[in-house]
Amino acid sequence: MVEKLAIGSTLTCDVLVIGAGGAGLRAAAQICEEIPETKIIALTKVTSPQKSHTTTAQGGMAAVDPRDPEDRPLFHMFDTWKGSDCSADQNVIKKVCDTGWEEVVWLERHGMHFSRTGEGRIAKRPFGGHMLNFGEKKAFRACYEATRTGKGIMDTVWDECLKYGVNFIGQCVATELLFDDNRCIGAIIFRFPEGEFKAVLAKATIIATGGKTRMYQVSTNCRGNTGDGLAIALNAGLPVMDLEAVQFHPTGMVGPGILASEALRGEGAILRNKDEEPFMERYAPTAKDLAPRDLISRSIITEIREGRGLFNEDHNAHHVWLDLRHLPKEVHEKKIQEIESFFRRFVGVDPEIELCPVAPTAHYQMGGIPTDEYGNVQRDPEDIVPGLFACGEAAAASLHGLNRLGTNSLLELITMGKVTGRKVVEYLKDAKDPEGLPSNAGDITFGQFSTYLNNKGSEQYAGVRHVLRHTMMDKVGIYRSEKPLLEAIDTLKELRERALHIAVSLTSLKANQDLWQTWELNNLITVSMVIAQGALARKESRGAHFREDYPERSNEYNYHTLVYMPEFDKISFAKRAIDMSIFKAKGERYELFDYIERKY
Amino acid sequence: MSKPYKITLEIKRYDPDTNLSWIQSYTVEVGGILRFVDVLRKINDEQDPTLAWASSCEHAQCGSCGIIVNGKPLLACELLVKDAIQQFKTNSFKLRPLTIAPVLRDLVVDLEKAYERVHKAKPYLIKPAPIPEEGDEYRISQEKLDTYIEATQCINCFCCATACISTHHHFIGPNAAMANIVRLMDPRETAKEERTEILYREDGVYRCHTSRACSFVCPKNIDVSHFLALGKEGRF
Amino acid sequence: MENAIKITKPESYFVSLMGKIPILSYYSHSRGWSFLITWGHRLSGLTLVFYMFAHLYTLSLLFQPEKFDADMQFLNNFLFTFLEWCVAIPVIFHALNGGRLILYEMFHVRAEEMIIRLMVIIGIIYIAIVGFFFIEESRQISAIVFWSITVIISLVAFFIVFFKLWSTGNSLMWKLQRITGGFMFLMLIGHMLFMHMNYLAGHDSKTILLRMQSPFIKGVDLIFILFLLFHAGYGMFSIATDYLRPGPVLKSLTFLIIVAMLVSAFFGIRLVAAL
Ligand SMILES: Cc1cc2nc3c(=O)[nH]c(=O)nc-3n(C[C@H](O)[C@H](O)[C@H](O)COP(=O)(O)OP(=O)(O)OC[C@H]3O[C@@H](n4cnc5c(N)ncnc54)[C@H](O)[C@@H]3O)c2cc1C
Ligand code: HEM
Ligand code: HEM
Ligand code: SF4
Ligand code: F3S
Ligand code: FES
Secondary structure: OOOOOOEEEEEEEEEEEEOOOHHHHHHHHHHHHHOOOOOEEEEOOOOOHHHOHHHHOOOOEEOOOOOOOOOOHHHHHHHHHHHOOOOOOHHHHHHHHHHHHHHHHHHHHOOOOOOEOOOOOEOEEEEEEEEEOOOOEEEEEEEOOOOOHHHHHHHHHHHHHHHOOOEEEOOEEEEEEEEEOOEEEEEEEEEOOOOOEEEEEEEEEEEOOOOOOOOOOOEOOOOOOOOHHHHHHHHOOOOEEOOOOEEEEEEEEOOOOOEOOOHHHHOOOEEEOOOOOOOHHHHOOOOHHHOOHHHHHHHHHHHHHOOOOEEEOOOOEEEEEEEOOOOOHHHHHHHOHHHHHHHHHHHOOOOOOOOEEEEEEEEEEOOEEEEOOOOEEEEEOOEEEEEEEEOHHHEEOOOOOOOOOOOHHHHHHHHHHHHHHHHHHHHHHOOOOOOOOOOOOOHHHHHHHHHHHHOOOOEOHHHHHHHHHHHHHHHOOOOEOHHHHHHHHHHHHHHHHHHOOEOOOOOOOOOOHHHHHHHHHHHHHHHHHHHHHHHHHOOOOEOOEOEOOEOOOOHHHOEEEEEEOOOOOOOEEEEEEOOOHHHHOOOOOHHHHOOOOOOO | OOOEEEEEEEEEEEEOOOOEEEEEEEEEEEEOOOEHHHHHHHHHHHOOOOOOOOOOOOOOOOOOOEEEEOOEEEEOOOOEHHHHHHHHOOOEEEEEEOOOOOEEEOOEEOHHHHHHHHHHOOOOOOOEOOOOOOOOOOOOOHHHHHHHHHHHHOOOOOHHHHHOOOOOOOOOOHHHHHHHHHHHHOOOEOOHHHHHHHHHOOOOHHHOOOOOHHHHHOOOOOOHHHHHHHHHHOOO | OOOOOOOOHHHHHHHHHHOOOHHHHHHHHHOOHHHHHHHHHHHHHHHHHHHHHHHHHHHHHHHOHHHHHHHHHHHOOHHHHHHHHHOHHHHHHHHHHHHHHHHHHHOOOOOHHHHHHHHHHHHHHHHHHHHHHHHOOEOOOOHHHHHHHHHHHHHHHHHHHHHHHHOOOOOHHHHHHHHHHHHHHHHHHHHHHHHOOEHHHHHOHHHHHHHOOOHHHHHHHHHHHHHHHHHHHHHHHHHHHHHOOOOHHHHHHHHHHHHHHHHHHHHHHHHHHHO
């Protein structure tokens, strides 16, 4: 029996940022700039905010330069709306697209090392789905820092927070939100190094815990993207929105799942199956290998399902080939050399002479904690939770609806981060200090941790994780339909039971990796359950969500799915209407902002 | 596909509860294209769930997974088994935690402590130069940018600081010193005086002996010693 | 690894030979050859410091020329001659590498492969010449001419380094160490060569004492010993600082180094002044 768990110490601050990634720290920076003396604590699971997942984003950040004679924010709004398969909120689209450039300049001002043009201005590159003139031709809209745009952004917001003396607490997880009546007043945190539980009392709390696709066998996400933020919100009785919308990138390097950018196919790379047949010709006779992401992902899975895929024993994974061998030498050496080097380094193949193993990889979660256009967390579509805010990939405002365009996510982090920061400042004006720890503080957390620590069960973390990741990949992955979804839900229930009987190998609280991961695994199972339930409920195909049994989009489902799950498997649903304010404003070309067909 | 390799990892372990430290050896059979993080995970899954190690992005972008393998500080997520065998000409590897920060458990070190070095170097723009006009970006020519862009790739994995001959007690360390130098070279920074003071103070760049181990081990291939020399030379 | 020193095919043969030595192979794989060279610099510096103490002791015997000559006679055998010759190795290595470091750090010279290649070639030639002088020792050269040329070139080097460094904000002592290094570069190389132009030049008390009557030579020796003591003292302090935390141990050690250098300076100056 492990000694009784208790809260070791209590910290107080004005603002608690759970998740010091791009979004969380942009919000913090905004607050610091407006009121420099604000006491902010920012939490992260990694050793420094700089190591948050935003650092890995490569491609770019979309924003329309007002000096660009051709491009206009309206085009960007249209692309985003169309890209979302008519399921994003237009008030958010308008806000984000209108202020994108301001944010680029803000980043530049604060030290980001954007790539430059000949005149020393910020350079821009084209990206999938971003077009001029409502889909006429490619737009140069993605501002970038070589292939490290995310790192540039992360460094910049981290730097800014450092400058203002934000108190970073690394290597910790927020395990539970604290409430005083309805108002959120902070969180319980657990520190990895000392194994100490602390309470953090804050006037305002921001959830910005980022991505959450680690429940899939292959994923571009980092080790810590386990949906903690969503799980603690769900445990607190709050809803999550549109979780069924998981974006799969068609070409992840097999095994690690590292992204092999679309640029490869742009340069002429060809997908091939076991018999080296260029199979995309069958699925998309005209666009072939340059068809949209979701379509290609589905085609690859079909090939694998029908036995024309391959199996990699080292990584225990199915895949197809990406063929780069026929590309001219200068393409290999100049244009794609950096991405190729990933294949050499991580997969150990030489793309110039060998076939590269790729498979769809879980990449991004469009859904998250529902917020209004100011970052206020919603209890239901009409009501917000005072003192609780959310932004970034953990939140859904929703800019992306059920499908996101490349480079729009970084834009969202930064703009919504700022907007949320502003709202927090406003909220702080007449927010009172929390009165003290609520009496039930720590109940959820200690319930979880003492279960793991005191278990004598025979279950092991690795076994449960393995089944989870395969179930999600196979049954709640790219293709969904009723029967597998129901099976997956059953499996998840089973896994939840098993997870409660995992006996962690060490009973120490200090730097106990097994304990920490078991806690994460529970969050994954929780979030997976909501994904599966959401996918089951949405009997249509829209954006990244594809139901084989309902392959068409249906107007019946023109809403966001809200799911509540205060206890595991105690699911209830609600709907949030899609905001159509651009359409309703009847401005220029407003008809394009109706429920239009999504065709490229 | 690839043939399996039998490798032995001799891992230095540390238990913070008993304060004991010992060497434990694990033999695993793995595919050649597994990364060391995969091998460590496999050991967790199949042999010893108590073994602790660190990682986050697992594709050499965040700098969380630094360890010392056969004397060389490197990223565990970037080292493939077959490359390791080729590079070190052996199937047995000695894994040690980085020496730059206190060990928390086994291979996990408290990089938060090491980061204090970087914080001291003030990696942000202290006082940005005025912009041409509201809403416009500061102009930086690509040529100017090229002189320092390489150094901005640093992910603070502290491999260099671990390898360095002089980063023990007095030197701020290669990556932290470089973070300051980057901002000295950044045309947008106007607080040059404050920066040169950081550069030349007691723990500053002069403590570097140009042993160039930093450049040698840097997983991002940054020629760190070049930037440190620019600092000594006062050429920003 | 991309920043490792690049070697050509024929060179790689020698490098792999060196790699047969386990410690070299371990560090060349894990930290790179530059790291080993830095250790070489450190060890050669320390070797020279110890040599210097021993050297000053033997030189102080010049006050009793018979004893000096007797001792020299005693040392004049194969083993000691060989050891004396071996001193050329740390001398030339430390001098050339010191030069390389100054070029790399202060003069933006990044052609490492070229410089190291040159270092090896010059080093081998130098050691060979010194060795040849040991065997073939009949040259006569005017001390005044030799030292005039050497000092002039050294002063030029001194000023080049001085002007390049002085305006930077680096630690004063550190700058002085490079500046003294710049000055001693040719001085030390020349010193060793000169002392072996013939056996008498370096080992016969009469020859030495006669030469040292010249105020010019006295001056040269004086600058040399002062610069050297500063350089060596700071060098040892620098090494100590790398390994010791700030605190009493480091303070005492620093104090000890200063005392040792001051005592050496006293004996060195007295030698020059009194003889
Ligand atoms: C490989 C890759 C490439 C991408 N490329 C692009 C691109 O080119 N363009 C684009 O627009 N988007 C891109 N994206 C998407 C984009 O990078 C992410 O959506 C974005 O970085 C998420 O940022 P965030 O601030 O919300 O979260 P993150 O940066 O993930 O930060 C989350 C933070 O929360 C912390 N945290 C999590 N849980 C807890 C907890 N329980 N307690 C305390 N702290 C916690 C984490 O440690 C971390 O610090 C890419 C994504 C991937 C995976
Ligand atoms: C020939 C001319 C010389 C030159 C050009 C030279 C140059 C240098 C330089 C540039 C350094 C700094 C290295 C560093 O900080 O990493 C140095 C260090 C040192 N030098 Fe010299 N030096 C010379 C002669 C000598 C002599 C004759 C001695 C000994 C008596 C000596 C002893 C040392 C010592 C002990 C160090 C410290 C080494 C370290 O920090 O690792 N040097 N030298
Ligand atoms: C091994 C070969 C050497 C020989 C034979 C030799 C011999 C001598 C002699 C005879 C003198 C007397 C002064 C003079 O004639 O000008 C002298 C002085 C000196 N030598 Fe050497 N030397 C040797 C190597 C070195 C080395 C390697 C160093 C550096 C570490 C060194 C440092 C000095 C100094 C500093 C003086 C001046 C002493 C003073 O002025 O008090 N010598 N040497
Ligand atoms: S310079 Fe290189 S080795 Fe050093 S911390 Fe940065 S990335 Fe790591
Ligand atoms: S390894 Fe260290 S000594 Fe200098 S050149 Fe690099 S900082
Ligand atoms: S885990 Fe991010 S660099 Fe290795």
